Amino acid sequence: MNSKTAFRNTFKLLNGERPVYVPFVYGLAARISQVPLEEMVMDASYYTGALEEACGLLRYDGIVTGYDATLEAEAFGAEVEWPGDYAAPKLKPDSRPGLREVDPAASPRIPVLLEVTKRIGMSRGKDVAVIGVLTGPVFLANLLTGGQDGAAMTAIPLAGNLLMKLVKSLGDLRVDAVFFREDIPGADYPGRLAAHQAPYTAVYNTLFNLVRHYNAFPAVILKDIPLDDITGLHKMIAPGGFILLGQRLDDAGLARVREFSASLKAAFGLPLPVAEPDLLTGQYDIISRFIGGHKPTGLFYVSDGEIPEDTPLETLHDLAAKINRA
């Protein structure tokens, strides 16, 4: 069974082999290819080559074709700055995106991202999963309004419309999954969602329906979300998977996550703190021991956020070797 099949089986809760590993590789790919990130993301050939090289070197199961929460905001007119050669861009503090309908084809980097996704699909799509990562609607609306709640009812449908177009584009390129990255502190996320529950759930439902129409799997990336909130969130938005960044799970936590997976019929991405080598081994051992006692079914490994570009490659090699041997 190849990585792609194993990944898809994970989201069908049928993975009986070793857990798949999907790290968030972005700036690191640029560093491995020795091309500054800003240059890489503007050139489909560099970008594709960098992602392929990183996957070949570090032997993981799914290629995330982008991990950049500024992409969609930039399409709305926000300006970005590039701190350093390989670090992900940030939005300029005084940048003001416009609240209007946008055409993703007119944005500077989205067409490149889509072309890269197409090429990765053609070159590696038979063997590894191809995953698109988009900014989640809650976070995106927040970026558009600068946190001003009054403009939320305008921003939410605009964010939804752009994301729908992107999902359709990714779907046409036959990605295996679309992850929606909600880069909001976990404690705040449920509240933000609930504050405008109807429009947000409407947007999420449409996005997830679209992803499923393309025979792909939708998941939400959340940061430091209390496990107690998972059931309630699933009732509201029902993704096909949750990725639990920031969690340091012990056996009890893992048992709860497994229960969630079975009862909610959702896959769960378990974070490995790749940036913290001291914690990495321990956390990996806990999770792998737990999974070793059961089948992974719907559980898989992710990196705890984007792998920093200065992470020693030896660390990543060792981790890949352990995962592939399991």
Added chain:
Amino acid sequence: MGYIVNVDVGGTFMDFFVAKGGDYLTTKVPTTAYELGVGFVRGLEECAEKDGKTLEQFLAETDVIKYCTTIGTNILIEHTGPKLGLITTRGFEDTIFIGRGRQWADGLQLADVQDVTTIAKPEPLIPRKLVVGIRERIDYAGNVVMPLVKEDVLEQLRYLVDKGVRGFVVSLLWSFVNPVHERQIRAIIEEEFPEVYLGNMPIILSSEISPKEGEYVRTMTAIVNAYIHIGFVEQISALCSDLLDKGYKKPLLLCDNVGGCAKVARTKAIATYGASPVSGLCGAARLCTSVGLPNVVFCDTGGTSFDVGLITDGSITHYDLYPTVDRWRTQLTAIKITSIGAGGGSIAWLNPLLGNRLEVGPSSARSMPGPACYDLGGENATVTDADVVLGYVNPDYFNGGKFRLNKEKAVNALKDLGKKSGWDEVTTAMMIKKVIDARMGQEIFKEVALKGYEPSDFTVFAGGGAGPGHCCGVAAAGDMSKIIVPPMSSVAGAYGASTLDVVHTYEKSRNTRLFDYAKGTYFNDYAWFNSIVEELRELAIKDIVLEGFKEAQATFRLELEMRYGMQWRYTPVESPLLLVHSEEDVKAICDRFTEEFSRMYSPEAAFPQGGVEVETYRLFVYLKLPHFELTRTRSVGTKSAGDALKGQREAYWEKLGGYKNTSIYQWDLLKGGNLIEGPAVIESDNTTVVIEPGWTFSMAPELYGIISHNHH
């Protein structure tokens, strides 16, 4: 015995009917127009899951997959075919652009034909600059009048290749009588442009695709086939490769438009056009005959189109000898199906040219973006949205609950539409239902009445996902009072594919005067007649052997296109004999023609004294495959369907003045003998049966439903 998997691709859903022994299972998945193979595999996965197997296990136990594909249709509609060059006889390069007078209107709906301000000829599949004429001439008898000149051919070929063509269509005058020049051109192309240099460039000869008289239609048949050929090969090859990777090593059979199927390598791309409704019609014929319903109007109401075909006296006898493929008149021999743009996904709109009159269709929301209630970003109100608001379709149980519909979005879309007319969402929904039922009902009435039959003698076969939901309204509008709803109605095309045998057709035009009116004598060159039939028979045997069958397994049927004297049109007649050996044999054929002609047009119109001619010989070869038979029975229950009652909900019935609490039944729990008086709704995984007031549903022991009007 393993699984027999039957797949039917529609504009909105892909349907799967899987038979194993006497049992079957069905599923529907949204059509993935961006790549049909994705939906194909997804559907197989669902079928496997329903039977408790992995996809790999399921495919390992599958004996055959039959596939009704729309690849060709999609290529034509989307205009994504390759750049082709047409080689024709010099002086006749403009034939396909002049076309026939009807070329303006072929393939258009009546409303578009009547819109004379915007009607236009279709954009040619091959532009004029890619049509070249060759100096050559063969006469009507097949004699070479002007031989081919190789240098002339090469000059024209180089011109076309320099213009970037990726395939050639060769159609010369009288090539169906003597194809020598067409074959010579092919040999020259293969010699000059071997595959190793330019890759595969298909060369389509009109004398092979359609060896019948008719310069324009013969050429167009070859062009349409060539246009869809490359894309067709690519997609089918990719699908076969995908299936092979997943462990399926048996044949993939493609269904065609003459009611048969064949292996991929023995199928012409153009023959798959319209295969889906034809398969459904064949399945309906088989099923309805077996349950004692000889006269049926087959209706397949899908998401995008409404397809109608006739079954008379238990047989399918209506062929379209010049079917329009997209906008192009061809001369395939295809079973006649009438299609209009009407279905569950038909978009309702206000026609500003007619005072904002409500129209429904022909445009469809398809599977993407789909009806508003699909919540895939669609905003247009459709028939399905109306059905949800009227309470007929359960938004929590659509497609067996796999797909939850958003009723609020349906309501909003209907409200938006109804604003201009001052209608609320309920009135708008009701109007949509009335308009679409009337359109479909009118179509079935025309189909039956214009062929000389009495509509009230016919039973409506309610097929397609949306068929059983509208069957009462459609039947009433079509002046019919009886409806059959089989258990697999929602996947009628896929079920129909399961009833198909391997069928090939071979045609040749050879004018043969069987009875000479001037001399009063019958044709007596029996060897000549028989040589034509034998030539077709040899082609047939070659194909079936290559498919892995033995000659002894084949049965043959000869059909002749015949006419009296100087008649313009031909009538297809089944010949009582394959070969002729005596005057009695020839007379028997002439008598059969007179019999058929009299049946169709009245005995007073028959005129054998005018002479009898054959123009085209058409040989059918049949190879039987295992079929699914609907024999499963349950213990017959009582009239009361109480065990199947699953609840009540408000549904709108105009005859009863509005929303009424309506009983909802579960199809799987019904037993033979159960009676349900309308109004009522019966739900199943793949469709909803709506029994309107004044109609009664009864379940037969074989578990097909009959809906009858109470006053008939």
